Amino acid sequence: MQIHETAFAVSTYRSYHEDISKDIYAKIWNNSATDALIPNILNNVSKYEAILHSLRNRFFYERMNSFFEENNGGTLINFGSGFSMYQFSFRNNVSTIEIDKKDIIDYKKEKVDRWTIEGKLPNRNIQYIAIDFNDSSTEKIVELLGPMIEKEPTFILIEGVFFFLDRNTTNKLCNVFAALQKPGDRLGCVTYLPEVENTKVYQRLLHYFDSNNATNDSFNHQTIPHSYFSDIKEYTIKEYTDEFELSKIFAPKSGISDKDEVLNETLYLLEKT
Numbered sequence: 001m002q003i004h005e006t007a008f009a010v011s012t013y014r015s016y017h018e019d020i021s022k023d024i025y026a027k028i029w030n031n032s033a034t035d036a037l038i039p040n041i042l043n044n045v046s047k048y049e050a051i052l053h054s055l056r057n058r059f060f061y062e063r064m065n066s067f068f069e070e071n072n073g074g075t076l077i078n079f080g081s082g083f084s085m086y087q088f089s090f091r092n093n094v095s096t097i098e099i100d101k102k103d104i105i106d107y108k109k110e111k112v113d114r115w116t117i118e119g120k121l122p123n124r125n126i127q128y129i130a131i132d133f134n135d136s137s138t139e140k141i142v143e144l145l146g147p148m149i150e151k152e153p154t155f156i157l158i159e160g161v162f163f164f165l166d167r168n169t170t171n172k173l174c175n176v177f178a179a180l181q182k183p184g185d186r187l188g189c190v191t192y193l194p195e196v197e198n199t200k201v202y203q204r205l206l207h208y209f210d211s212n213n214a215t216n217d218s219f220n221h222q223t224i225p226h227s228y229f230s231d232i233k234e235y236t237i238k239e240y241t242d243e244f245e246l247s248k249i250f251a252p253k254s255g256i257s258d259k260d261e262v263l264n265e266t267l268y269l270l271e272k273t
Contacts, residue, residue, distance in 0.1 A: 007082030007104060008034040009041065010160060013050035014057050020250050021054035022061050025085040028115065045204050048262045051254050055246040056159060059267050060188050061086060063239075064155050067186055068094045074153045077145065077180070079133075079173065080161035083108060087124050095125040095151050102130035125150075133165065138172050142179045154181055159190040159267075166220045178234035178272070187235060187270040191224040192263075199260045226266070235270040242266045 012034050014026035042049060064086060068074050073093030078084060081098040098105065109128045115121045127148050131141060156177050162170055177187055196202045206221055230237055244259035246267075256262055 005034070005037065006160070007100075009038055010053050011083040011085075012038060013053040016050045017054035017251075020051065021057040022089065023054075023057055023085055025088050025121065026083075028085075028120065029083045029111075041208065045208050046201050046261075046263055048254065048256055051247065051251055051256070052243045052262060052265070055243045055250055056190065056265060056267060057084075057086075058250050059241070059246055060157060060159065061089065063186075063188060063269055064157070065090060067153075067155050071153050073151055074155060075149050075151050077149070077154055077156045079156065079158040081108075082160065084159075086157075087126060088121055092122070092124060093151075096127070097145065097148050098126060098128045099131050099145075101132065105130045133161075133173060134169050138175045138179070141173075141176045145176075145180060149180070152182065153185045155186045155188065156181060157188045159188065162189065162191045162224060163222055164220060165222055167222065167224075170222070170224070174232055178232075181272040183272050185272045186238070187268075187272070189229075189268050189270070190265050191222075191268075193266050194223045194225055196264060197223055199264075201261060201263055205263055229268050229270065232270070234273060236273055237268060238271045239269040240266060 008029060008031065011026045011029040014021040014023040015030055018024055018026070038050075046052075064076065068076075068090055073091070073095075075095045075097065076087060076090075077097045077099070078086070079099050081100050082104060087094060087096040098108065100108075105128045112121060112126065116123055129144060129148065131144065133141075158173065165173075181187065192202070226240075229235075229240070242259070242264050244256065244262060244264045247254050247256045
């Protein structure tokens with residue numbers, strides 16, 4: 001399984017539960033290859049994956065929408081954007097910078113441009129840039145992204161990415177975020193806490209990736225402790241929760257009753273100081 005395939009899977013998950021994710025555009029990415037892939041994931045890893053990813057999307061949709069409404073717009077900088085579609089649900093006073101690997105960025109830009117012309121998507125101010133987080137230095141990433149920020153304040157989002165990175169690259173990206181943002185700007189991020197490693201469902205996830213991942217598309221299996229985020233000196237934690245807790249609010253009939261039975265990610269909302 002290549003990393004770009006996970007981007008298709010996550011967008012399809014969101015389309016399964018539009019009422020939870022509030023992503024009415026996710027289904028535009030649905031395709032037969034991903035439809036054939038997903039049952040194997042749900043059967044071998046967790047049947048709740050689609051709901052959990054929809055809950056994650058809902059949390060950040062709510063927080064970003066409120067932030068941009070309060071500030072009369074701004075810029076969303078989406079690191080590892082995949083096929084997320086947040087910007088199309090925001091008002092057109094929000095600009096977006098999408099960052100991912102070149103194959104994903106090229107494919108997404110071509111599709112979004114076409115669908116916008118065809119009237120399937122609302123017109124939005126979107127800039128795209130391909131960056132390899134592992135190979136690019138802090139200075140290079142800041143040099144590339146800084147001039148692209150046309151409107152403040154900024155909300156940086158990085159979801160579904162830290163798991164695939166090592167700690168050095170994670171540290172580098174946090175330095176990038178601090179260099180790009182100003183006091184009051186927001187940062188949203190997602191991780192598995194180390195205690196998740198002890199659950200059977202997490203071990204099934206690792207086994208699935210190790211068994212199905214393409215040999216030329218390697219990734220890490222990173223978990224990050226809460227203290228990592230509380231110790232980032234340039235930011236303060238405004239809010240944190242996890243998908244298990246979100247399920248009680250947005251999906252009370254989901255059947256999720258034990259956080260150790262789901263791939264429970266923790267979601268952070270931080271503010272630049």
